[in-house]
Amino acid sequence: MFDEVKGFATTLKRLAAPTATIEYPEEKRPMAPRFRGLPALRSDPETGEALCVACGLCARICPTSCLEMNVIPSEEGDRELGEFILKAGRCMFCGLCSQVCPVDAITMSQEYELSVMERDGLVYTKTELASIGAQAPIWWESGVGPDNQQTNAPTRYDRFKNNASELY
Ligand code: SF4
Numbered sequence: 001m002f003d004e005v006k007g008f009a010t011t012l013k014r015l016a017a018p019t020a021t022i023e024y025p026e027e028k029r030p031m032a033p034r035f036r037g038l039p040a041l042r043s044d045p046e047t048g049e050a051l052c053v054a055c056g057l058c059a060r061i062c063p064t065s066c067l068e069m070n071v072i073p074s075e076e077g078d079r080e081l082g083e084f085i086l087k088a089g090r091c092m093f094c095g096l097c098s099q100v101c102p103v104d105a106i107t108m109s110q111e112y113e114l115s116v117m118e119r120d121g122l123v124y125t126k127t128e129l130a131s132i133g134a135q136a137p138i139w140w141e142s143g144v145g146p147d148n149q150q151t152n153a154p155t156r157y158d159r160f161k162n163n164a165s166e167l168y
């Protein structure tokens, strides 16, 4: 008898408590600052140019080999990024690609609604990744997250622009 009363009291207590559930997908919870969503390509906020320097480090460290890229000659006679492919069906969202990138060109975005009807939909091109991550903050550094977008803390790319030798 005592157990039934106790259970009923718990039910009454929950009735008066604020609702814990949300009406997803209409309502979404705020993401944790270091949430690891779809990897995406960042660009320079001033020029809009992609930060990627086509070094290939992210593809080499990726444990599931889901990153592919090719390099083409640039107009200046240097080399630049041609295509950049992410096979998201194989990505395990570990974030290693973001951590190894010397110029913070790839980050973990907050994109998580990735389900598709066809497997081809899980293959993201450079243009798609760039539109997702264009102004996304650096995911893994301290102060990362929404607050980081309002700070002027120097990033690795800033340091790269000022003195490339710091990185190597
Ligand atoms: S998050 Fe991990 S698995 Fe996904 S692309 Fe980056 S390194 Fe590869």
Ligand code: SF4
Binding pocket: 051, 052, 053, 054, 055, 056, 057, 058, 059, 069, 100, 101, 102, 103, 104, 105, 106
């Ligand atoms: S590590 Fe960074 S700069 Fe190098 S290819 Fe990957 S995204 Fe581009």
